Amino acid sequence: MGFELRNDEKAFKMAFDKNDLSNHGFKEDAFKINIPFGQLTAKQWLFDGIKILYSETDLDKPTELDWKGDAELVTMHFNLQGSTSIKQDGMSHSFELNGNQHNLFYGTNAEGKMKLDELRMRSFMIQFAKDSFLAISKDGNDSLKQFAHKIISGTPIAFSNFNLNIDLPLQNCINSILNCNYSNDLKRLFLLSKTIELLVLQAESFNNFQNSTSEYIKSDYDKERIVFARDYLVKNIESPPTLVELARIAGINEYKLKRGFKEMFNQTAFSYLSDLRLDLAQNNLLEGKKQATEIAFELGYCSLQHFSNAFKKKFGITPSQVKR
Known part of the structure; x- marks a missing residue:
């Protein structure tokens, strides 16, 4: 079987x-x-x-x-x-x-x-x-x-x-x-x-x-709301809400969202979003189907320069140096 x-x-x-x-x-x-x-x-x-x-x-x-x-x-x-x-x-x-x-x-x-x-x-x-x-x-x-x-x-x-x-x-x-x-x-x-x-x-x-203990996430409801907040950020990656707006949308108070998110995902909500954006950008550049300007716009960066600086800080090279 x-x-x-x-x-x-x-x-x-x-x-x-x-x-x-x-x-x-x-x-x-x-x-x-x-x-x-x-x-x-x-x-x-x-x-x-x-x-x-x-x-x-x-x-x-x-x-x-x-x-x-x-x-x-x-x-x-x-x-x-x-x-x-x-x-x-x-x-x-x-x-x-x-x-x-x-x-x-x-x-x-x-x-x-x-x-x-x-x-x-x-x-x-x-x-x-x-x-x-x-x-x-x-x-x-x-x-x-x-x-x-x-x-x-x-x-x-x-x-x-x-x-x-x-x-x-x-x-x-x-x-x-x-x-x-x-x-x-x-x-x-x-x-x-x-x-x-x-x-x-x-x-x-x-x-x-x-080696860790849970300080801020006390119930399954807390976990569910924080995962919902993460998923909402991912779906709205090009135009994310503020932390206050995200807490309201997720139905959890701002303090618990902020602390609970870091406890669950080992980084803050917007550090998570930043890393996700850059990883997606790297994948898009490696595929070679989109230009850096298009990728920066789609992922919500305010300018190509801002995108390039963030990319270099994370990966050590500029978007133009990525080899397919």
């Missing part, structure tokens, strides 16, 4: 081949499936015992899907939008990943429900065959080595008892995978390097979490 999605009410079932990860070489697929309650669009890449899967689900109405898997896999799960519950045989409790949360899981016989509370769900996963993950993680930090030891013993485990928030470095790494323009062997090499980078960032985020 491998991995299976079901909806008994609508008699819907979709299975993914468990032998995919054992195939050699590099394979890339994109598919769109009409399902009884909406549409599923996905991209996947398979290589070296690794599967990268990005999916978008658009629904006619909120619903739930049952899922089940019987393959021995390590899964880096990034829930970009929507809510997913994970129940693993051998684990003491289930996990529910809400929007903008991530965790790392190992298991052999898992099941759960995908709760699609909104009409749109976006998910990004990297799955490793057991041997592939152990080969990559053997030189990791202590937390990663302890996780690997549990895998060797065959013990189902989550890397952390608490799901963490997807910060900007993690989001940028995911975006670079989804927007990769290389092909064939270069693409395979690029995706492998980004997979390792994402694992390093994820392991480090858990280490940082273990």
Whole structure:
């Protein structure tokens, strides 16, 4: 069976081949499936015992899907939008990943429900065959080595008892995978390097979490409002609101937004926005489809000079020096 999605009410079932990860070489697929309650669009890449899967689900109405898997896999799960519950045989409790949360899981016989509370769900996963993950993680930090030891013993485990928030470095790494323009062997090499980078960032985020305490975010409502504020900034990147306006739009007081945002994303709201703008600008310049002036205008910079100065401060070179 491998991995299976079901909806008994609508008699819907979709299975993914468990032998995919054992195939050699590099394979890339994109598919769109009409399902009884909406549409599923996905991209996947398979290589070296690794599967990268990005999916978008658009629904006619909120619903739930049952899922089940019987393959021995390590899964880096990034829930970009929507809510997913994970129940693993051998684990003491289930996990529910809400929007903008991530965790790392190992298991052999898992099941759960995908709760699609909104009409749109976006998910990004990297799955490793057991041997592939152990080969990559053997030189990791202590937390990663302890996780690997549990895998060797065959013990189902989550890397952390608490799901963490997807910060900007993690989001940028995911975006670079989804927007990769290389092909064939270069693409395979690029995706492998980004997979390792994402694992390093994820392991480090858990280490940082273990050494920190939450001072300002006291409830799930606070988390939800701060993630909403982040998403609103991203959607309005060319003309962002002030912090006062953003707090009002998000339905949270300015002090809690300011402090909570930094606690959740490790930087202030407008530092996050600045870094996001510049990373998007760099990607656009590398693609070579737009000029620096057009990019600066689209991202909300007041002048080309202002954009150039900010770009050089972050990357050490001017926009004109970026080589495609």
